[in-house]
Amino acid sequence: MPTQPEHTTRPAAPPDAGTAALRISDLVKTFEGRGEPVHAVRGLSMAAHAGRITALLGANGAGKSTTLQCAQGLQQPTAGSVRLLGADPWRAAPDLRARVGVMLQDGGLPQAVRPGELLRHVSRLYADPVPAPELMDVLGIGSFAHTPVRRLSGGQKQRVALAAALVGRPEVLFLDEPSAGLDPRSRHLVFELVQRLRDRGTCIILTTHLMDDAARLADYVYILDRGTVAAQGTVAELVSAQRDAPLVMTVTLAPEHAAALRADPPWRTPRFHDIAWTVKDRTVTLTGPLDAGHVREITAWATRNETLPEALSVQPRSLEDVFLDVSGRDLP
Numbered sequence: 001m002p003t004q005p006e007h008t009t010r011p012a013a014p015p016d017a018g019t020a021a022l023r024i025s026d027l028v029k030t031f032e033g034r035g036e037p038v039h040a041v042r043g044l045s046m047a048a049h050a051g052r053i054t055a056l057l058g059a060n061g062a063g064k065s066t067t068l069q070c071a072q073g074l075q076q077p078t079a080g081s082v083r084l085l086g087a088d089p090w091r092a093a094p095d096l097r098a099r100v101g102v103m104l105q106d107g108g109l110p111q112a113v114r115p116g117e118l119l120r121h122v123s124r125l126y127a128d129p130v131p132a133p134e135l136m137d138v139l140g141i142g143s144f145a146h147t148p149v150r151r152l153s154g155g156q157k158q159r160v161a162l163a164a165a166l167v168g169r170p171e172v173l174f175l176d177e178p179s180a181g182l183d184p185r186s187r188h189l190v191f192e193l194v195q196r197l198r199d200r201g202t203c204i205i206l207t208t209h210l211m212d213d214a215a216r217l218a219d220y221v222y223i224l225d226r227g228t229v230a231a232q233g234t235v236a237e238l239v240s241a242q243r244d245a246p247l248v249m250t251v252t253l254a255p256e257h258a259a260a261l262r263a264d265p266p267w268r269t270p271r272f273h274d275i276a277w278t279v280k281d282r283t284v285t286l287t288g289p290l291d292a293g294h295v296r297e298i299t300a301w302a303t304r305n306e307t308l309p310e311a312l313s314v315q316p317r318s319l320e321d322v323f324l325d326v327s328g329r330d331l332p
């Protein structure tokens with residue numbers, strides 16, 4: 001089982017390198033209703049490339065869905081430009097649609113139809129479809145191919161929705177929360193498939209609230225905040241770009257020693273001046289420019305108190321830490 005995330009081995013795709021399958025420039029989308037206008041997207045630029053997985057992250061209401069709806073030609077931009085496979089998706093001819101696959105989170109599947117029939121029907125719409133039996137096999141749909149969609153579980157519907165999005169061998173694939181509702185085995189199956197498609201040159205654009213999914217899959221990440229891009233880069237770039245590449249040390253102590261830690265915290269010495277810390281239950285989390293000296297002081301403290309930490313780890317900040325730093329700082 002590989003433990004090394006893909007993003008550390010794959011060269012980054014700078015947003016301006018080469019021709020982007022999707023390029024969005026200065027996108028603005030304002031919804032005018034009866035009340036105040038809603039500024040869903042406020043000058044957002046991004047690009048997504050063939051053979052890369054690009055993730056859009058953002059808090060609820062950050063503008064991810066609106067951006068993707070503009071990218072898919074489902075919403076007309078208020079201002080700015082969107083080019084999908086070289087065309088304006090809002091005005092493009094229907095043949096652009098045949099080159100694009102969209103998997104929606106709620107599936108958008110007809111409830112009465114059975115997955116087998118559905119996939120066979122969808123495949124007849126394309127000149128060179130992936131054969132339905134092949135897709136059903138890869139996504140493990142065979143065992144419920146004859147069950148009406150309304151009787152499927154959420155995770156089974158997700159897999160059918162993904163299969164339907166893949167039938168036409170899309171050049172660009174939009175995935176909205178692809179692992180929502182999937183059990184660990186199905187999630188693994190879907191991730192492997194998505195990575196294979198990426199390796200074959202598909203441009204994949206995904207939105208997710210799961211930072212682990214993004215960290216595992218994405219070659220390039222955009223973090224949206226209130227309709228604009230608050231941060232972007234590879235996962236490795238994002239986690240090392242913040243606050244002088246701080247590290248996170250977590251120390252978990254036996255319950256009887258947690259009180260000693262509170263009474264005589266080891267981080268009161270000058271060495272810990274630049275280090276932020278929090279204590280929750282029995283676990284101390286220290287964040288900042290940590291080095292071996294800090295680890296030594298913590299272990300010296302443990303020796304003085306005749307305790308052995310149950311766990312001690314030093315890691316780079318996670319994508320979730322970065323996300324929390326840059327997005328939705330003043331949510332209501």
Ligand SMILES: Nc1ncnc2c1ncn2[C@@H]1O[C@H](COP(=O)(O)OP(=O)(O)OP(=O)(O)O)[C@@H](O)[C@H]1O
Nearest residue numbers: 031038039040058059060061062063064065066067
């Ligand atoms: N059709 C619409 N009419 C009016 N306002 C809308 C419409 N669609 C979205 N909005 C508003 O635009 C803002 C951005 O919404 P959007 O759905 O793009 O966010 P999101 O990042 O996809 O959120 P989530 O993670 O919750 O799906 C929100 O304030 C939302 O209420």
